[in-house]
Amino acid sequence: MSQPYQDLLQLEPKPIWRFFSEICSFPHPSKHEEALAQHIIAFAKSKNLFVTRDSVGNVIIKKPATEGMEDRQIVALQAHIDMVPQKNDDTNHDFVKDPIKAYVDGDWVTAQGTTLGADNGIGMASCLAILDSSDIPHGPIEVLLTIDEEAGMTGAFGLEAGYLDAKILLNTDSEQEGEIYMGCAGGVDTSLKLSVERETLSGNYVTYKLALKGLRGGHSGVDIHTGRGNANKLLARFLAHGQLSQALRLVSISGGTLRNAIPREAYATIAIPAELVESLREAMDKYAALVTQELGAVEKNIQFTAIEESATLDVMSLASQSTVLALMNACPNGVVRMSDDIKGVVETSLNMGVVTTTGSQVEILCLIRSLIDSGRQDVEGMLTSIASLAGASIQFSGAYPGWKPDPESKILHIFRDMYEQNYGYKPHIMVIHAGLECGLFKEPYPEMDMISFGPTIKFPHSPEEKVEIKSVGQYWQQLCGILAHIPKA
Missing domain, CATH: 3.40.630.10 (Zn peptidases)
Incomplete structure (x- = not known):
C-alpha cells in the first residue's frame, strides 16, 4: 500500500x-x-x-x-x-x-x-x-x-x-x-479533417505565437449550459474576423486536449508584417476586453498574449487559411436544444474539444451529446453539411446509447x-x-x-x-x- x-x-x-x-x-x-x-x-x-x-x-x-x-x-x-x-x-x-x-x-x-x-x-x-x-x-x-x-x-x-x-x-x-x-445522454465522437496547402512568404514578416488562456473549462456535458468560453471558438473568431484578419497569415492552430472537456487554452502561430506588430497587440487587447465583457459573469481570468518566435515563413495558403477559420467559426458549439420533457436539462449539445495542425492537415474533434437519437443525428447532419461546404472529410465513431x-x-x-x-x-x-x-x-x-x-x-x-x-x-x-x-x- x-x-x-x-x-x-x-x-x-x-x-x-x-x-x-x-x-x-x-x-x-x-x-x-x-x-x-x-x-x-x-x-x-x-x-x-x-x-x-x-x-x-x-x-x-x-x-x-x-x-x-x-x-x-x-x-x-x-x-x-x-x-x-x-x-x-x-x-x-x-x-x-x-x-x-x-x-x-x-x-x-x-x-x-x-x-x-x-x-x-x-x-x-x-x-x-x-x-x-x-x-x-x-x-x-x-x-x-x-x-x-x-x-x-x-x-x-x-x-x-x-x-x-x-x-x-x-x-x-x-x-x-x-x-x-x-x-443519461448518449453521444458520438466526430472528427473533421481538412487538408491545407502551404506556401512560402516573402517580405518583412515576423512570427508570433498567440495564446488564449485562463478560461475555466469543465465537463462538456454537465457544464455545457453554464456559458463558459470555448478557447478554440474564441481564438478562431479573432483570427477570422478580427481587425487584422486580412493581414495575418496562419501557420498552425491548436487547442484543447480532450473531446469531452471544454477547452481552456488555444494557440495559433501566425506571421504578420513587421510594421503591424503594434496594431496586432492593440487588436488583441481590444478583443480580450470585448470577450471579457461578454463572458465576464463566468470567465474572470481571460488572457490573450503574443510571444515572438523564430521566423517561419511556411504558412497556409490564403484559401486554406480562410477555409480552416471559416470551418471553425461556423461549427456549432454549446447547447443546441433544451429538453421539453425534463425541465432545466440540456437535450442536445456539441463541444469542439480539440483542434490540431499536423503538416498539411487540420483536425477538429467534437463530442455530440443528446438524450434522444434524433437530436444526435440532427447535429451529425449539421456537421456533415459544414464539412461538405468546406471540403473536409468527416467521420463519426464510438457512438453510445443514452x-x-x-x-x-x-x-x-x-x-x-x-x-x-x-x-x-x-x-x-x-x-x-x-x-x-x-x-x-x-x-x-x-x-x-x-x-x-x-x-x-x-x-x-x-x-x-x-x-x-x-x-x-x-x-x-x-x-x-x-x-x-x-x-x-
Missing part, C-alpha cells in the same frame, strides 16, 4: 478517504490505469475475494453476503478506474508518472493545479471500502470497475454477458448529492423512500446530460435495474475539480443504507 496523504486520513468517513488517498497515489489517466487495476486486484486477493478480468480489462470482484443477508438480491456496485488528465499551463505534472496532489481546502478536497479524479475516484473508493468492510450489512455484492470510461467507454462497450449475476446496479458516477439519476429513464424502477423507489426517511425530504430524480455507462450495460444485461448517485463534485474535467467533504459522508450513508434495504431474491 502506498502512503496516503495524512490530511485526507483525518476526514470522515475514514474508509472512503483512506482508499481515495491510495487511488490518488497511483497515476491513472485514461488508457494508463493498469498499475491501479493491479493494485486493486492484489487488494481483492488479500481479502480472499473472487476477482477476475474480462477480455477488455474490466475488473470484477465478488463478495459473499454478510451473516443474515444471504437471501437478498445480488447487487453490482460500479465505478470506472480512469480519470481525466487536465492541468493548468503553469503546473509541472506528468499524469502517467506523478501522483495527484490532493489536499483539504476548507469544506472541499481539491488538487494542486490538476484534476482531482474524484470523478470517479470517490465512487471507486466507496466500492473498495464496502469490499473491505466487516461491519456493514449487505447481501451478495459484485463490484464492476471499468476501464477507459473518460476516453471512449472502452470498458463499458466491451462488457459481455455472463460476468455479472446481479439484477440491480448502483452506478457511483454522479456528481450532485441529493440527486438520483435514472437516465440510458432511457424507467419511472417504474424498483431500486429507484427503494432509494427514494430510504432517502426521505433519513433526511425528511425526497431527493431530486434526474436525467443527466452526460455519458454514464449505464446505457451500454443494458445491452448485455437488459433486465438490470439501475440508478446512479454520488457526492457533490464541482468542475470535473478541469483543474478546478473539487469534492465536498460533507457530501461524501452523506453519499456513504446512502450507499450503506441502500445495501441494507435491498429486497429478498
Whole structure:
C-alpha cells in the first residue's frame, strides 16, 4: 500500500478517504490505469475475494453476503478506474508518472493545479471500502470497475454477458448529492479533417505565437449550459474576423486536449508584417476586453498574449487559411436544444474539444451529446453539411446509447423512500446530460435495474475539480443504507 496523504486520513468517513488517498497515489489517466487495476486486484486477493478480468480489462470482484443477508438480491456496485488528465499551463505534472496532489481546502478536497479524479475516484473508493468492510450489512455484492470510461467507454462497450449475476446496479458516477439519476445522454465522437496547402512568404514578416488562456473549462456535458468560453471558438473568431484578419497569415492552430472537456487554452502561430506588430497587440487587447465583457459573469481570468518566435515563413495558403477559420467559426458549439420533457436539462449539445495542425492537415474533434437519437443525428447532419461546404472529410465513431429513464424502477423507489426517511425530504430524480455507462450495460444485461448517485463534485474535467467533504459522508450513508434495504431474491 502506498502512503496516503495524512490530511485526507483525518476526514470522515475514514474508509472512503483512506482508499481515495491510495487511488490518488497511483497515476491513472485514461488508457494508463493498469498499475491501479493491479493494485486493486492484489487488494481483492488479500481479502480472499473472487476477482477476475474480462477480455477488455474490466475488473470484477465478488463478495459473499454478510451473516443474515444471504437471501437478498445480488447487487453490482460500479465505478470506472480512469480519470481525466487536465492541468493548468503553469503546473509541472506528468499524469502517467506523478501522483495527484490532493489536499483539504476548507469544506472541499481539491488538487494542486490538476484534476482531482474524484470523478470517479470517490465512487471507486466507496466500492473498495464496502469490499473491505466487516461491519456493514449487505447481501451478495459484485463490484464492476471499468476501464477507459473518460476516453471512449472502452470498458463499458466491451462488457459481455455472463460476468455479472446481479439484477440491480448502483452506478457511483454522479456528481450532485441529493440527486438520483435514472437516465443519461448518449453521444458520438466526430472528427473533421481538412487538408491545407502551404506556401512560402516573402517580405518583412515576423512570427508570433498567440495564446488564449485562463478560461475555466469543465465537463462538456454537465457544464455545457453554464456559458463558459470555448478557447478554440474564441481564438478562431479573432483570427477570422478580427481587425487584422486580412493581414495575418496562419501557420498552425491548436487547442484543447480532450473531446469531452471544454477547452481552456488555444494557440495559433501566425506571421504578420513587421510594421503591424503594434496594431496586432492593440487588436488583441481590444478583443480580450470585448470577450471579457461578454463572458465576464463566468470567465474572470481571460488572457490573450503574443510571444515572438523564430521566423517561419511556411504558412497556409490564403484559401486554406480562410477555409480552416471559416470551418471553425461556423461549427456549432454549446447547447443546441433544451429538453421539453425534463425541465432545466440540456437535450442536445456539441463541444469542439480539440483542434490540431499536423503538416498539411487540420483536425477538429467534437463530442455530440443528446438524450434522444434524433437530436444526435440532427447535429451529425449539421456537421456533415459544414464539412461538405468546406471540403473536409468527416467521420463519426464510438457512438453510445443514452440510458432511457424507467419511472417504474424498483431500486429507484427503494432509494427514494430510504432517502426521505433519513433526511425528511425526497431527493431530486434526474436525467443527466452526460455519458454514464449505464446505457451500454443494458445491452448485455437488459433486465438490470439501475440508478446512479454520488457526492457533490464541482468542475470535473478541469483543474478546478473539487469534492465536498460533507457530501461524501452523506453519499456513504446512502450507499450503506441502500445495501441494507435491498429486497429478498
